[in-house]
Amino acid sequence: MFIDLFTDYTLRTIALGAVLLGLTSGVLGCFAVLRRQALLGDAMAHAALPGVVLAFMLTGSRAPLILVLGAAIAGWLGALAVLAIVRLSRIKEDAAFGLVLSVFFGLGMVLLTFVQRSGSAGQAGLDKYLFGQAAAMVMSDVVMIASLGALLLSLVLLFWKEFKLLSFDPEFAASQGYPVRRLDILLTSLIVVAIVLGLQLVGVVLMSALLVAPAAAARQWTNRLSTMALLAGTLGAIAGVVGALISTNARGLSTGPVIVVVISLVVLVSLLFAPERGLIWAWVRQWRNRRRFSTRQP
Amino acid sequence: MSMQLEIQIIAALVAATCALPGVFLVLRRMAMISDAISHTILFGIVVGFIIVRDLASPWLLVGATLTGVLTVWLVELLTRSQRVKEDTAIGLVFPLLFSLAVIMLSGLAGGNMHLDEHSVLLGELVFAPFDRLTFFGLDLPRAIWINSGILLLNLLFIGLFYKELKLSTFDPQLAAALGFSPVLLHYALMTLVSLTAVGAFDAVGVILVVALIVGPPAAAYLLTDRLSLMLILSVGIGIISAITGYWLARLLNTTIAGAMATMVGVVFSLVFVFAPRYGLIRRLR
Numbered sequence: 001m002f003i004d005l006f007t008d009y010t011l012r013t014i015a016l017g018a019v020l021l022g023l024t025s026g027v028l029g030c031f032a033v034l035r036r037q038a039l040l041g042d043a044m045a046h047a048a049l050p051g052v053v054l055a056f057m058l059t060g061s062r063a064p065l066i067l068v069l070g071a072a073i074a075g076w077l078g079a080l081a082v083l084a085i086v087r088l089s090r091i092k093e094d095a096a097f098g099l100v101l102s103v104f105f106g107l108g109m110v111l112l113t114f115v116q117r118s119g120s121a122g123q124a125g126l127d128k129y130l131f132g133q134a135a136a137m138v139m140s141d142v143v144m145i146a147s148l149g150a151l152l153l154s155l156v157l158l159f160w161k162e163f164k165l166l167s168f169d170p171e172f173a174a175s176q177g178y179p180v181r182r183l184d185i186l187l188t189s190l191i192v193v194a195i196v197l198g199l200q201l202v203g204v205v206l207m208s209a210l211l212v213a214p215a216a217a218a219r220q221w222t223n224r225l226s227t228m229a230l231l232a233g234t235l236g237a238i239a240g241v242v243g244a245l246i247s248t249n250a251r252g253l254s255t256g257p258v259i260v261v262v263i264s265l266v267v268l269v270s271l272l273f274a275p276e277r278g279l280i281w282a283w284v285r286q287w288r289n290r291r292r293f294s295t296r297q298p
Numbered sequence: 299m300s301m302q303l304e305i306q307i308i309a310a311l312v313a314a315t316c317a318l319p320g321v322f323l324v325l326r327r328m329a330m331i332s333d334a335i336s337h338t339i340l341f342g343i344v345v346g347f348i349i350v351r352d353l354a355s356p357w358l359l360v361g362a363t364l365t366g367v368l369t370v371w372l373v374e375l376l377t378r379s380q381r382v383k384e385d386t387a388i389g390l391v392f393p394l395l396f397s398l399a400v401i402m403l404s405g406l407a408g409g410n411m412h413l414d415e416h417s418v419l420l421g422e423l424v425f426a427p428f429d430r431l432t433f434f435g436l437d438l439p440r441a442i443w444i445n446s447g448i449l450l451l452n453l454l455f456i457g458l459f460y461k462e463l464k465l466s467t468f469d470p471q472l473a474a475a476l477g478f479s480p481v482l483l484h485y486a487l488m489t490l491v492s493l494t495a496v497g498a499f500d501a502v503g504v505i506l507v508v509a510l511i512v513g514p515p516a517a518a519y520l521l522t523d524r525l526s527l528m529l530i531l532s533v534g535i536g537i538i539s540a541i542t543g544y545w546l547a548r549l550l551n552t553t554i555a556g557a558m559a560t561m562v563g564v565v566f567s568l569v570f571v572f573a574p575r576y577g578l579i580r581r582l583r
Contacts, residue, residue: 039389088578089581095512095516095519098332099562103563106560109553220381
């Protein structure tokens with residue numbers, strides 16, 4: 001299967017797309033995890049669905065850029081709706097997330113049935129946004145992923161210091177005169193773009209996992225943000241390509257669930273065996289201490 | 299009874315059942331746990347089906363409910379290990395269990411299991427009247443029996459432990475100091491949420507369970523300061539959203555579950571803007 005990677009054009013396209021998507025969502029996921037926005041990611045991914053379908057209904061085009069644009073606008077509206085509900089009423093964040101993700105998703109499903117009923121050629125292409133379908137990726141998708149991904153990563157590099165400060169100590173950043181609100185909006189926008197790019201690989205239902213899991217795994221191995229971002233990007237890329245190849249080879253298997261299982265295994269191993277934070281070592285220490293103290297007693 | 303009426307009764311029952319435990323989730327700031335539970339119960343249903351090979355078996359309900367409670371426990375275990383924060387823990391646990399379920403489901407596809415990725419997301423409310431059960435000489439859809447049973451259980455639990463729930467929701471420290479076990483009450487509530495989600499799952503699917511659990515209580519929270527009134531209003535708002543959602547779906551010839559969630563959004567937006575004391579207009583004036 002892995003030899004085919006270098007000979008088979010379709011497989012190579014899919015693998016390339018999966019690597020790029022895993023990389024971008026892995027890197028940006030670090031900020032989402034550190035800023036405790038894991039559930040915001042879930043809400044935005046679900047909120048993107050009506051955007052994808054509406055973009056298709058309005059333009060009749062399945063061009064990747066148009067669908068991604070629709071998804072990004074809807075994802076952004078979802079994030080804004082959460083913000084508005086929390087700011088302008090006494091409802092708390094958790095309820096705002098739940099409300100926005102389920103209502104936007106319901107609306108998206110309603111729109112999707114319209115498209116399916118009209119029986120136009122696009123319906124098969126839109127279905128993949130639910131659970132992801134790597135096999136449906138073509139070269140034009142990969143080109144778009146590569147260019148938008150490069151833009152995202154270079155912006156992260158450019159604003160590295162600012163984003164780092166924003167994630168760890170926003171009050172201090174504000175006191176030093178950084179435009180915290182605008183930086184916050186920029187970082188959230190980058191996360192939105194990473195999410196909507198990943199949709200066609202993982203689907204709206206499971207996208208938050210591709211965002212959060214690589215970062216959570218990487219966090220266990222290091223205390224440095226730069227190392228964490230590099231590691232999360234790598235782990236995301238590996239999980240992406242392994243999941244994409246497995247699901248492409250097995251008939252009737254969606255890509256999203258396979259990727260999630262692969263990356264979850266990586267998280268489990270990291271949680272248990274990472275050198276300093278690993279739970280196994282903590283248990284061993286605890287057991288040793290307990291034995292030492294119990295033998296000292298007469 | 300006509301099929302249309304039966305579908306509406308099921309929709310209203312599900313909405314009322316979801317709204318009751320939803321009130322406590324919203325007040326305890328745990329709304330997103332319903333998102334996690336509604337996803338992972340699928341894992342319990344699929345594993346249960348593989349073991350008993352019967353989609354109508356009551357063991358499936360038990361297994362699925364236990365999986366929901368297991369999810370809450372896993373999230374707490376991960377959070378307590380202090381290796382990840384709570385939101386990340388939720389975001390790790392439910393996608394994994396849900397993914398495993400979807401993969402097993404596609405392995406089973408082609409068999410006699412009428413579950414697929416689409417009905418998982420949207421439920422099968424249209425077909426619910428075909429699946430019938432006769433009890434006490436009454437021939438009704440299975441969904442009506444199951445969901446009214448769960449509704450009764452919810453009412454019974456909230457009725458019996460109203461004081462305890464109220465105290466531990468608004469002042470957990472005092473509740474613990476007075477000797478109520480917050481852990482026990484918490485897990486009892488989680489079991490109830492889980493059971494409720496399992497009952498609603500057949501009708502409205504995974505994600506729209508969240509709309510019915512979170513939406514009506516959130517709207518009711520903007521209308522009143524009294525817990526008892528909030529419970530009643532939530533049930534009312536849930537039923538209104540469900541019935542209007544059903545007619546919207548008929549009108550537009552689209553998915554009932556999706557239309558119901560859309561109506562939850564519409565009703566919430568109206569309340570959000572026009573609520574007499576906590577609404578947007580009042581706030582901006």
